[in-house]
Amino acid sequence: MTRRIKKKPVEALDPLVDSVLGPHTPPIAVVEPGETIEVETWSALTKVTNPVTGPIRVEGAEPGDTLVVELLDIELPGQGTVAIFPGFGSLEGWLNLLEPKMKNCEINGGKIFYETDDGRTLKIEVDPFVGTIGVSPEFEAITSLSPGRHGGNMDCADVRPGNKLMLPVFRPGALFKLGDVHAVQGDGEICGVAVEVDAVVTLKFGLKKGWTIGWPRIESPDEIMTVGSARPLEDAARQAFREMV
Numbered sequence: 001m002t003r004r005i006k007k008k009p010v011e012a013l014d015p016l017v018d019s020v021l022g023p024h025t026p027p028i029a030v031v032e033p034g035e036t037i038e039v040e041t042w043s044a045l046t047k048v049t050n051p052v053t054g055p056i057r058v059e060g061a062e063p064g065d066t067l068v069v070e071l072l073d074i075e076l077p078g079q080g081t082v083a084i085f086p087g088f089g090s091l092e093g094w095l096n097l098l099e100p101k102m103k104n105c106e107i108n109g110g111k112i113f114y115e116t117d118d119g120r121t122l123k124i125e126v127d128p129f130v131g132t133i134g135v136s137p138e139f140e141a142i143t144s145l146s147p148g149r150h151g152g153n154m155d156c157a158d159v160r161p162g163n164k165l166m167l168p169v170f171r172p173g174a175l176f177k178l179g180d181v182h183a184v185q186g187d188g189e190i191c192g193v194a195v196e197v198d199a200v201v202t203l204k205f206g207l208k209k210g211w212t213i214g215w216p217r218i219e220s221p222d223e224i225m226t227v228g229s230a231r232p233l234e235d236a237a238r239q240a241f242r243e244m245v
Contacts, residue, residue, distance in 0.1 A: 002037060003029075004039075005038065005039045005040065005056065006040050007039075008053075010042070010046060010047050013042070013051050015048040015049065019052070020144060021134050021135070021136055021141065021177050022137060022141025023136045023137070023171045025055055027054070027055045028053075028055065029054075029056045030056075031059065033061075033205055033206055034204070036204040037203065038200050038201070038202050039056070039203065040053060040198075040199075041180070041201060042179060043197055044132075044193075045081050050153065051179055052132055053178060054178065055136065055176060056174075057173035058173055058174045058207065063138070063171065064212050066166050066207070067166065067168075068208060069166075069206075070204040071162065071163055071164070071201070071203055072161055073201070074128040074129070074200070074201050075199060075202075076181075076197055080195040080196060081197075083103070083196075084193070088193075089190055089191040090190040103115070107126065110125065111123050111126065112125075112184060125184070126183050126184055128161075128184070128199070129158070129185070130178055130181055131185075132177075132180035133159055133165065133176075134151025135167050135170060135174045135175055137170055144180070147227075147229035150168070153180065155182075158220065162220065163218055163219060163220045164219045165217075168212050168215075178203075181196075181198075181199035182195055182196065183195040213243065214243050215240065215243045217243070226241075226243040226244045
């Protein structure tokens with residue numbers, strides 16, 4: 001039977017603990033390389049911003065190793081949430097002209113049902129992935145809203161079932177966290193929010209001992225992908241290019 005790591009009760013969420021990735025919080029669970037677990041996660045739109053479940057300690061993981069996370073399944077609930085907020089997302093100048101809005105969408109039969117303001121119903125195929133996933137940085141605690149070498153809020157739609165995510169290990173045990181699952185997202189999160197959901201993620205851990213990478217890497221059955229995170233966008237692309245070479 002697969003072990004399930006439960007999320008905190010919503011009233012117990014603390015932004016200084018549950019909205020960061022860092023080395024300062026004791027692990028909530030310990031797993032062995034090769035072990036498969038289920039992890040419950042909260043939506044990014046809950047009591048605290050972008051909460052992540054963990055840290056989960058991976059036995060034997062040491063700095064200089066690479067953590068391999070195989071995504072096996074994502075179980076979605078019956079409802080997701082979309083929103084727009086002034087000053088948030090790549091369209092912030094235009095979105096600032098709109099009123100803040102949050103809307104719930106039914107999820108049923110592999111589809112998302114979005115009710116428009118003029119009474120139409122848009123049906124969108126679910127395509128779930130994990131938005132925020134990573135390990136502890138070496139020293140500092142980094143907000144779960146930020147991506148980096150440790151992973152974090154990459155919002156990369158290729159972190160999906162069927163693929164493997166590789167992360168450099170900076171602290172003993174890796175101190176892994178995840179959350180911010182999306183039922184679907186376009187190529188980029190231009191309004192800052194996707195279809196945000198609670199979820200149960202099934203994953204399997206592996207380790208590459210004594211072999212490290214500079215930035216997160218994703219492997220699908222057909223492709224190898226590298227992830228760079230920086231501003232401006234050109235610097236992020238250069239990081240990903242160098243890591244690929």
